[in-house]
Amino acid sequence: MPGTGALAGVFKAYDVRGTVPDELDARRAFAIGVGFVRFVAEETGQQRPAVVVARDMRESGPVLAQAFMAGAQSCGAEVTDIGLASTDLLYFASGHLQAAGAMLTASHNPARYNGMKFCLPGAKPIGEESGLRAVESYAEEALLLEPVEETTAPVRHLELLDAFAEHVRSFVDVGVLRPLRIVADAANGMGGLVAPRIFRGLPFHLEMLYGDLDGSFPNHPADPIQEENLADLRARIVASGADVGLAFDGDADRVFLVDELGMPLSGSTTTAIVAKAMLDKHPGATILYNCICSKAVREVIAENGGVGVRTRVGHSFIKAVMAETGAVFGGEHSGHYYFADNYRADSGIIAALVVLEVLSISGDALSALRRPFERYAASGEVNSTVEDPAAIIERVAARYAAEAQLDWLDGLTADFSSWWFNLRPSNTEPLLRLNVEAADDDALKARLAEVLELVRSPVGEAAQGTTR
Secondary structure, three states: OOOOOOOOOOEOOOOEEEEOOOOOOHHHHHHHHHHHHHHHHHHHOOOOOEEEEEEOOOOOHHHHHHHHHHHHHHOOOEEEEEEEOOHHHHHHHHHHHOOEEEEEOOOOOOOOEEEEEEEEHHHEEOOHHHHHHHHHHHHHHHHHOOOOOOOOOOOEEOOOHHHHHHHHHOOOOHHHOOOOEEEEEOOOOOHHHHHHHHHOOOOOEEEEEOOOOOOOOOOOOOOOOOHHHHHHHHHHHHHHOOOEEEEEOOOOOOEEEEOOOOOEOOHHHHHHHHHHHHHHHOOOOEEEEEOOOOHHHHHHHHHOOOEEEEEOOOHHHHHHHHHHHOOOEEEOOOOOEEEHHHOOOEOHHHHHHHHHHHHHHHOOOHHHHOHHHOOOEEOOOEEEEOOOHHHHHHHHHHHHOOOOEEEOOOOEEEEOOOEEEEEEEOOOOOEEEEEEEEOOHHHHHHHHHHHHHHHHOOOOOOOOOOOO
């Protein structure tokens, strides 16, 4: 469970996130550096653990990164600074160097935010159930001490972008790629740094949209899961006659695809396309998908001879299940795609390149390629603010207990065969997150309204039925 100290507001379920400087400043960053290294030393048994640090383009990044590295060094860490990077580049660095990693980023959040994502050596995840609470506790202890004079020990600086680009390209057969026209909207985030380098030398014509690094996000928010943030990319694809669009989030670990007609692909559709491609290369392999992915994903896995395993939402859970099952790939509806040969870490641009390889081999337009993988109508995530999320979920479960197959892997999933929904509580807010999928748009509209009425009605007497 989250702590109650001075840092409780910024330590979330999977990372650190807060506004600068009121919630996150240099003093707190120093303390978090201390806490992180204490945890890494404890986990690895190393007195002087190796730590690799990177940051995104936010204006507060240099000051916070410097303070974090100073805190890490004060505990004896040997720090390598790889400078500006995408989060998937940081994960690559952690695996490549066998070092613990810290990425200073607030991903898709507005400019006033910053934060940190952590991993153990080999890009092993650190989340709420895998060490993040310990990092928070140690950092809280460090905040109570007198400020430590910052060390002047040297920090190793290393350039890994070219090595990362070569690594990403290794996931495809470069020889089969054809000259596609691509528009990539970096939203002034880290995609503007990594995409041109990765596509350099490939037979693509790449046009960057908002490729300048600017942590004030002057053009639109770096949150591509919100369709309104795709408007400029969609218009440019149609106007230029491009074959594919790529929309990055701020730290460029997620990429959403858009077809030549300007229509976005969901994370589930991309997961299904990549899953089939991975099964073509690894027959019979295990593929992971989270509990809010389209039912089409598990169908595609089965049809192509794979073993599908359903997981909870979130990178720390998925990476752990990958290690347990030996899965070669895992996908999330939110646009995170995990590869065993990428240290089990997620990388949107690897997934995008795999889709571009499939597109090149097929010779089809993306609008045609996607069709067999899109079999149902989906609501996307619909959030509701409620006073008692647990009570609402229990009420919804009671209502449907007699007519649906219920499971509690991650919140409540109710499967009615012809439609299903998942209702999950937020980790950080009094919100319930609802995803509904049905056979067609009319059925979806009716079922979504039905479940939302239950979710948003005041808690009263429990519906008839049984719960867990």
